[in-house]
Amino acid sequence: MAVVERGADEAVAAGTSRPAAVSRVFTAIAGMDWLGKAAWTCLSVGLFAGIWELLWAVGWADPQLLPPPHIFLSNFGEQGKFFNTATRWQVGNSMEGPSAFESVMITVAATTMRVFVGLVLASVLAIGVGVAVRYWHVFDKLVLPTVTLLSPVSPIAWLPVAIFLFGIGNAPAIFMVVVALFFHMVLATIAQIDGVSHNLINVARTMGASKGQIYGRVIVPAILPGMLQVLRMNLFGAWMVVLVAESTGVGYGMGQVIMLARNTFNPSLVFFTIAVIGVLGFGFDWLLRLVQRRILYWLPDTQEKLRVL
Amino acid sequence: MSFEAPHFSSRDAVVCRGIGKTWAAGTKRAHEALRDVDLDIAPGEFVVFLGPSGCGKSTLLYLIAGLEEATEGLVWSFGDLVETPSPQRSLIFQETSLFPWLTVWQNVSFGLAIRGASQQERRAVAAEALQRVGLKAAMDKRPDELSGGMRQRVAVARALAMRPKVLLMDEPFAALDVQTRARMQDFLLDVWRDSGASVLFVTHHIDEAVALAGRVVVFTSRPGRIKTIVPITLPRPRNLFSREAEALRIQLTELLRDEVDRAFAEQEAMGATA
């Protein structure tokens, strides 16, 4: 009996080990897919940096003006100190001030927060107004001309307004992000609503859906994919505007660091900041794509379709 | 504009009186699709619309559904003037029209969700309707995972779940292969008999008209008018190879040929002047 049982055990063990091995292979392949993406990203960035380094090595890129990555990334400690531009901390190597790493983190967090809050406020307001424009005819007549009028105004023109209204601090920077995105996003929302298939709306109508139900159950889900795409595009816009806003109105932030670098003629610091912004923007975009895939589970993978061409 | 008191029974499923429809009326792009359509459809009747492409068959279904307003004339359904869409009249569209973000069963029970039915009730109704189109196993799939024919069957199930008194079907089986279409026709006849609803069915296939119709309404080329109404009294299920069926096929083909020729000539002329 014991022998038989052991044999059975072994069979079971062998039986489980095979699927386990298979699943290990699958996770490895899945992991490799992820790794592959990361490798391509590294290669893409590496290629760009490599060309730059090469130009420096052959002496075409002046290290005083266009310092290559290995120079501007090398002394993190030195660069980090410049991020400590807040007046409430001592500049340089004071005992009370935050360390170089902490300074960078504080600056990054402050700027990221402004981008994030600005983006969320702008999206909520713009989608709300966009839907309201199509929902209420009077609202359309009242609001749309002004929105269209204001949407070509450059964010730079809003900068003095931001300072008049909000002085210095977070508020003007956030205001700048909101005002730079809001009008475009209202127009984008309206365009998305107009693009919703009439058939889908008619199906809901024949089933006795009210206007509110048609908006809530058909139009909003139907425009969601397009709206997330709009949001992703505007994310980059938000990163651009926040630097402009921070370069004047605010005590600290990436925009301030760029201004400092400009005033002290420090190309290394400029490129270091650009690198940090690039990484942050990339990270944000990646997060948004993740959210997109979660929310828009029903969309077919168009990327896949194009790849076979 | 005034209308005489309508001469019809308030029990009629659909009554069309003097229907005309001009798209974009009063503009340069004005385009007359229908003219002077009078039609009475009894409860439980199966009527097939046959006519050249672009003659206004879909337009007429839209008017009966209440999705569009007629420029001339009025539509009644069971004694009530048709002004807005109603769940009593379900329309199955020419193109697939499932909500891609909902699963099959959620699509089928969309109308119940609108009325605020519980999830349990919705699932039960959807299961029953899907059972009838032979797609109960696909309940939890999403529309893009289905084939074109399966999607059209889901659309039929969605219409049935509303328990409509009038079922408006716009070339629902056009995209299916011959065998699948034959099965869907059998299935539709079963559903029609069980439900007691009136069916208004648009098709380009004369065979389909012969297999299904109690009456075939043949339209002229645009602007669509009723050319003739051909009653078919053969008992169902029909033998499409019988002599009577053959005679009907020939009759309908002849009726259509002139109109299709005329429609083509007109569309060519339109292209030449444009």
Ligand SMILES: Nc1ncnc2c1ncn2[C@@H]1O[C@H](COP(=O)(O)OP(=O)(O)OP(=O)(O)O)[C@@H](O)[C@H]1O
């Ligand atoms: N929404 C619309 N706006 C303007 N014109 C339209 C519209 N829908 C249809 N038409 C026009 O009305 C005419 C009738 O169209 P309809 O779709 O009713 O034809 P149909 O008989 O269903 O054709 P098919 O058999 O090809 O589906 C066509 O000439 C078409 O160009």
Ligand SMILES: [Mg+2]
């Ligand atoms: Mg049509």
